[in-house]
Amino acid sequence: MSTPAIVGEGITVRFRPMVDRKPTLRRSLGRMQHRETKELVALDNVDLSIKKGEAFGIVGRNGAGKSTLLKVVAKTLRPDEGTINVFGKTSTLLQLGVGFNPHLSGRRNVYLGGLAAGLRKKEIDERFDDIIEYAELWDAVDRPVRTYSSGMFSRLAFSVGMAMEPNILLLDEVLAVGDEAFREKSMKAMRDLLDRAGTIVFVSHALPNVAEFCDRAMWLADGKVRSIGPSADVVDAYKTAVHRGKNK
Ligand SMILES: Nc1ncnc2c1ncn2[C@@H]1O[C@H](COP(=O)(O)OP(=O)(O)O)[C@@H](O)[C@H]1O
Numbered sequence: 001m002s003t004p005a006i007v008g009e010g011i012t013v014r015f016r017p018m019v020d021r022k023p024t025l026r027r028s029l030g031r032m033q034h035r036e037t038k039e040l041v042a043l044d045n046v047d048l049s050i051k052k053g054e055a056f057g058i059v060g061r062n063g064a065g066k067s068t069l070l071k072v073v074a075k076t077l078r079p080d081e082g083t084i085n086v087f088g089k090t091s092t093l094l095q096l097g098v099g100f101n102p103h104l105s106g107r108r109n110v111y112l113g114g115l116a117a118g119l120r121k122k123e124i125d126e127r128f129d130d131i132i133e134y135a136e137l138w139d140a141v142d143r144p145v146r147t148y149s150s151g152m153f154s155r156l157a158f159s160v161g162m163a164m165e166p167n168i169l170l171l172d173e174v175l176a177v178g179d180e181a182f183r184e185k186s187m188k189a190m191r192d193l194l195d196r197a198g199t200i201v202f203v204s205h206a207l208p209n210v211a212e213f214c215d216r217a218m219w220l221a222d223g224k225v226r227s228i229g230p231s232a233d234v235v236d237a238y239k240t241a242v243h244r245g246k247n248k
C-alpha cells in the first residue's frame, strides 16, 4: 500500500465578499443587504488523496478554486468544513513569490523567507550562496525585489523554496514565467524531489506541462471536483470542454 502525503476530506471554503463601501441610503435599503449576505463557495466538498512520490496537477479556469485549495493544503487557510492532513515538511511557492517584501533586497527576502519557513539564521548563511547561484541572480541580490523581472522573481522564489528541503512542494503558477533553461533546471529539481519520495502539487495553466509532468490531476470547476485521474486524461477532458466553450 502506498503512503499518503496529503489527505483531504469534504473541504469546503466559503468567502463572504467584503462590503467596504460607505453605506448609502439606497444601498442600505436594497442592493447592499443582498450583497452582504451572499456568500461565495470557493471549494465545495472537495476530497483529495495524494501519495508520497506523486506529482499531482490541478487545472481549471480562473476562479475555480485552485489557489484556495493550495492554501488549505499549505494550512494558510482553514476550511469552513472538512479535514486536511499533511504528512511532511511543506514548502509553498505561490504565484510570483507572494510573501516576498518587494521593497527589500533579494538578500533580505532570502533571510525573511528562510526564517519564516523555520530555518535558523546559521542555516540560511550556509545555504545563501547556493540559493543565489541557483536563482541566477548574480549582483541583483542587493537590489529591491520590486526592480526584478518576473523571471528573476520566480527564480528566487523557486530557489528559496527548494532550499527548505521540503518533502512536499506546492506550486501555484510558479513556472509560468522564467526562461526555458530555468524551467528545465526546475523540472530536474522537482524530479529529484519525486525520486526521494517527495510530493508535488502543481497548479498550472500550462496544460502540456501538467499532462507530461504529473502522474494524476484534478479538474476543478466552480469549487467542485469535475474529474480526477491520470493527468493526460484529465487535461484532455478539460481541454475539450474549453474548446466547446463550456468552461473557458
Ligand atoms: N480572500 C478572498 N476573499 C473573497 N473571495 C475570494 C478570496 N480568495 C479567493 N476568492 C474567490 O474564491 C474563488 C476561487 O478563487 P481561487 O482559488 O483564487 O481560484 P483560482 O486559483 O482557481 O483562479 C474566486 O471566485 C475568488 O474570487
Ligand SMILES: [Mg+2]
Pocket (backbone or CB within 6 Å): 066, 067, 068, 172
Ligand atoms: Mg489561482
